[in-house]
Amino acid sequence: MSQGDSLRRGFLVGLLATAIVFVLLGGLIGVFGTTEDRPEGVAERWLTAVGDTTRSGVKGDAGTRVADHGDPSLVAALIPAGIDMHGKSAFSELEVGKAIRRDGGLQVPYHVALREGSTTAGQGVLSMVKDPQRGWQVRALGPPVAGATVPSKGGSAVSKAPGVLYLAALVIGLFVAIGCSRLVRAAEPSGSLPA
């Protein structure tokens, strides 16, 4: 086998190995991924859709998305009528925090800032209920609740990686370091890769 053929063969083997690594990585992410929607994520999507109800070009679609994830009648409480948003999203700031359990349901803290004008419902909680067919739904707006605040006001993030995950990342880092170290050594002229 000529050196050129050998290089090409090594290159194809490398390509195949890389593809396998990425497929395995994708599988791993899939295995550890959550199959159930987080209520905070749904609440954020709903608020985004509410903001888009004043946005040119996507108003109709936004209305559909609002109805998909919650009660459309709540929009009026968040965006007072008669304010011209100049065809933009109604919210210039949008943030949700970690949900808390209260009164048998889930409440997601939120904060929005209107692009124009003001609203008394700029911050508070969204009451979420899980519908067996439609998943998490926003059913009511409430005033701020003690212990439920958005991260920028000192509350918890929507989701927090547990400490053990950082430890696992360090262990993975160690294995990556060992693997890379072996690859570098194997690539030396006297190494085991095909030459």
Add this chain to the structure above:
Amino acid sequence: MTTDEAGLATVAPGVPGDFEEASFTGPVDDPSLERDDAYLRLLLWLLVSAAFFEGYDSSILALLLPNIQSTFHVSEAVLGITRIPIELGLFVAFFVARLSDRVGRRPMLLWSVVGYTLFTALTAFSWDIWSFAFFQFASRVFLGAEYAVGVTMIVEEFPAARRGRALGTLLTFAALGTIAVGVLLGAGVQDGPLEWRAFYLVGLAPLLVLSFYRRRIKETRRFLAVRSGRIASDPEPSMLEAWQPRYRRNLVLVGLVHMLRSIPLFGSTAWWAFYAERERGFSTGRVAVYIICAYGLGCVGYYVCGRAMERFGRRPTALVYFAGGITFSILLFQSTSPSVQFVALLLAVFFGLGMGPVMSAFATELFPTEVRGQAAAWVRNVFEIAGYVFGPALVGILGDHTNGAIGNVGDTVSLLMVLQIPGLWLVWKYMPEMRGRELEEISA
């Protein structure tokens, strides 16, 4: 590929290596092909637009991510996945740029400007996230080719003593592209009738002007000389030349260090604005101020890195910059205090992006002249682009607020930063020190 006055190696990403050695041997001795200072200045100013728009284009996507998400109403995971085809455009650009060896630098440059302009304009008219991804992919192909051909033209036209400075100017303008997006963001362009789409049209106007002035650009002396047979063309090296057993160890080492750095680095730069707005409650205006200040001051990191690697050596400089990049990036994505975040962003840019010169030195100095261009191209267009492609995608998929395994961008980026530790280890354990050594000595 070349070295500047201080001996600092400067990477020329994607530059075909086949004309490289001859460009060091001196000018082609035909008076009609002499390039005066005025022409070289014009050439440089026209070529910096390619570098400027490389920074500008990438930053639009990073800084306006929440706006783009809102327009196409897609999840963070989908946003992350669409970055894969978009950034693969830079990989394809490597092959497109190689066409300049056949058709000439000038036509390749002009066609790449036209292609970039066309697809950037079309991006503004995207109707869904996939059309957006396609137009951005095509725009990246031409932008990457334009940048690579621009660097080749500088290498072939500028005298050795001014080449390093010219390439340095190119790198600086990439950072200015990011600052420009910050300024436009602060000016509220995204609040205009065209929203984020206006940013792509703003990028169009100067390019149209540049397209007009580019009529004054001449074919490089080196290419004309080769075509007319006055000097012999080097045989086109195989793409796999840099994988020969005698270079392979260094290529694997440098490539892995680049990849381990770029996955978390580009994951963090692509998602910081989104993180700041959605997980820390920043307004768009505050994001703009932070970006302008952090990139403005953080760019000093490039300069300090260049000086430090000459004074203290490549390895210690890289180790300090790696450690600083990891520390301040984690602080940036974990702190809840806006003032701490400001300082952390500034220092994360200083160390994280500022280590570019020492990474360029690794990618060039460890290889002999005959394969330096090929090796640098592999490092930049394959290993490093793996970071552009997979870094943002991993953060989007794992950090998706609704379905992601981790569920928040801040923790996902912090966890990915751990990947830089093996890179740091590889530098400490295997990377040879090249300070004060001539390229020939290192090659031997």
